[in-house]
Amino acid sequence: MTVTIDENSTRTLTVPPEARRTPRPRGRKPLISYGHWWWALPAVILVIGVHYVATLTGGFFAFTNWTGLGDWEFIGLDNFVRIFNDPLLLGAVWNTLFLAFGSVILTNVFGLLFALAINRMLKTRYILRTLIFMPVVLSPLAVAYVWKFIFQFNGPLNGLLGFLGLEEFQKVWLADPTWSIWAILITVVWQQTGFVMVIYLAGLASVPVEVEEAAALDGAGVWGRFRHVVVPAIRPSIAIATTLGIIQGLRIFDQILALTGGGPAGATETLATEIYKQAFSLGQFGFGSALALVLTVIILAFAILQQYVTRDRDAAGRA
């Protein structure tokens, strides 16, 4: 086989990798062409179309009264005035925040406890990790049906309360205006705890055992070691687990539709379920988009805030 080697191309073979990274003068043909430039085209078109164009169009719809057919008008902030004057929708905003923060706090507490409990030492830690992570891979809808049965009036939860002699606490959990949202929270936390645990296990693997032993020899107790050795080391994991948790928590949808459908009387309605109902059940595309814009702003605000807070702490931790 004949191979023609460009005079310059030996450079790639003789120059060490660090030096090779130096930027080439723009416009010159690369020594080795890595694929073809148009390979990026399908991805760029799809990403721009599905993410950017769609999101910007949605943002525009939010200021209209479009119903999907016929004429529409630009109505300024009317949709938002309507959202913030409707107690049901304000309740949905509150429920969205409640589920997001509730699930983040509980999954992080339980996930971290599980991670600390099975980290190192335990002989069966890999089996435990596999079992605790198992609910994460399942469909949230399927999981919600299992819990719907548990929360039934003649279901296992009330059965357990009766067995313990706590009959006065028995209730129709999913039809109770106060408790139904807690039932949804429990379902979400049960499913997501394994995910948070895995993030923390990855973080804990980076804690050097020698440092912990040295701290123990110096007389640090369990809490002292946790506070001053483990926590600083797993700070990146905390940032990841809480950021992802907030973003996921703000979008909870499947479990609500399966467990309560938003009821009783809107007590478990969230922004995600309201977007679905307004835009796709009622055909209020403009108003639904306005709700989606509110949710988007909340998600972005928390994502950015979280980045800011954790970066700040990181810098302080290193100082």
Next chain:
Amino acid sequence: MFRYTKLTAVREVIVWIITLAMLLPFYILIVTSLKSDQEALTTSAVAPPTSIDFSAFVEVLTTTGRNSIPMSILNSVIITAGAIFGLVLFGSVAAYVIARRTRRWTTFTYYLVLIAIILPAQLGTVPLYIGARSVGLTGNAIGMILLWIGILLPLSVFLYASFFRGLSTEYEEAAVIDGATPTQAFFRVVLPLMAPATGTVAILAGLIVWNDFFNSLIFLGGSETQTLPVAMYTYVGGLVSAWNKIFAVVIISMIPILAFYMFAQKRFIQGFAGGLKG
């Protein structure tokens, strides 16, 4: 100094008790699905069935019509497989160009993709639905596959790009010197080396697509093509308290994913721990 002591053994036992308590819903799920209609209503949830009765499974698997469970499984398989194929193909080639070439436009494209990961999808749903409906891409598998490729491409490109950056360029150089074209170098040398990245993309995307309810509900709503979660939702909605049948559907929907999970649980866990950081 940290050794396996009696205290550790106690801790191990306690963790097992808590874990088994946490997994109790799975036990309830299985025993209830194996009960007869009558028994499912009258016996305690934790009581095992008096005789194992597969009638609920038989009934679920023989449903017909629009929300037929077997048909919806087929649809879910087609959509998931199509989406994974597209995400691996388009994601890998785009990430390759972005990661290997150092031009201004590749850096720009990379940031375009990164921002798309953070951008919440909710706001785009209505315009996407209207756009898809006007070109006939709602209510069929092809539209759904394209939609998923679009939604998840940023994740795929991001994962592949970070794997490519960790791979030395010597492989391509050797291939090119041996006379391979850029296309051959990529598909026959680089992509096979990227099996871990492909596995991560396939697992994460596969789980998201297979388990999705919201997008399928909107984009396939009311059509002949239903995915498993939507068919399950409709099917369960028509059953009042027939928990043995509801749980039979639930178990059928869980089996494929749990089988994969048991088979490749390490990949799953690593994929989630590492892949979703973006």
